Amino acid sequence: MPERIAEVTALLAEVLAPRAPLTVIVDGGDPGAAAVFAARLAAAFPPAARAWSVDAVLGLSGPGRGGFDSALNVLEPATDRVLVYLRGGPRHRFAEGDGERRAQVVIDHRDPEWPVIRHLHPDLADPDRWYLSESRAFFTARAAGWDxxxxxxxxxxxxxxxxxxxxxxxxxxxxxxxxxxxxxxxxxxxxxxxxxxxxxxxxxxxxxxxxxxxxxxxxxxxxxxxxxxxxxxxxxxxxxxxxxxxxxxxxxxxxxxxxxxxxxxxxxxxxxxxxxxxxxxxxxxxxxxxxxxxxxxxxxxxxxxxxxxxxxxxxxxxxxxxxxx
CATH class of the missing domain: 3.40.50.150 (Vaccinia Virus protein VP39)
Known part of the structure; x- marks a missing residue:
């Protein structure tokens, strides 16, 4: 597993592990990206926590819209549920919905080999736990080509x-x-x-x-x-x-x-x-x-x-x- 992916999934597992029992739902990104990320996230949990449910939901049929609607536009956050939104991939119509705003975790996933946490709800972790390292990861990857x-x-x-x-x-x-x-x-x-x-x-x-x-x-x-x-x-x-x-x-x-x-x-x-x-x-x-x-x-x-x-x-x-x- 690439080092950056391991860093992100390990950080999320560390933050979420004390909140068991919990269901983590991952959506967004390229087709199949949610499933891959969900599997990697599940593997990052300590062995005792792997009975948790870490699911990938690849989109629900959008009523009357002929496209896709994010599962996160339908599901509400709850004490036993964490919603993870992967930002990036094709411009699906569910990008217009509330999925990203509802999610407690938002990950920039435009480069699946270099995911970056862009939002982590303060109820899950204090910004000091993640903000500096993740912001630096986001901008370090872009610095050389910025101008x-x-x-x-x-x-x-x-x-x-x-x-x-x-x-x-x-x-x-x-x-x-x-x-x-x-x-x-x-x-x-x-x-x-x-x-x-x-x-x-x-x-x-x-x-x-x-x-x-x-x-x-x-x-x-x-x-x-x-x-x-x-x-x-x-x-x-x-x-x-x-x-x-x-x-x-x-x-x-x-x-x-x-x-x-x-x-x-x-x-x-x-x-x-x-x-x-x-x-x-x-x-x-x-x-x-x-x-x-x-x-x-x-x-x-x-x-x-x-x-x-x-x-x-x-x-x-x-x-x-x-x-x-």
Missing amino acids: SRFGDDIPRYTEAVRLAGVRPGQVVLDVGCGTGRALPPLATAVGPAGRVFGFDITPDMLDAARKAGRGDYATLAVADARRLPVGAGSADVIFAAGLVHHLPDPAAGLAELARATRPGGTLVIFHPTGRAELAARHGRTLRPGEPLSEERLGPLLDGSGWRLRSYEDVPDRFLALADRR
């Missing part, structure tokens, strides 16, 4: 920095900086009297930033966005591109960003494509209540020390600006 896939959107970062009103002499933290596409325009905006810091949890992403020459524009450091290595009120601006929706607890993450920012400072939540465009890229449609939806983001910010100043969600940009209260 070749997305490098053409660098002008959008420059425009976002301009619209955010970053000024000379300011201290800016680029949290979740990735390969550093925002670092050159941020450094230009703050000038020689300012400072720019680039933080990311994945060392390979920072290595890619250095290879691209962007380490010359900022101080780079490995850091968890949930526990920034700076004092309270250190930053004038926090630039967060593609960060918030990756955090296991967006409210807690936004509160940590507020801690690091002086009163009156600015939070820039950015993505170089709009939410609908990004969802379509991943084969899904937007749903109410997602963290970056306007109806949810405003209250999230308000409860985390921020005040939403502006909100823009157009095909080629998502940009929300907030002020530190």
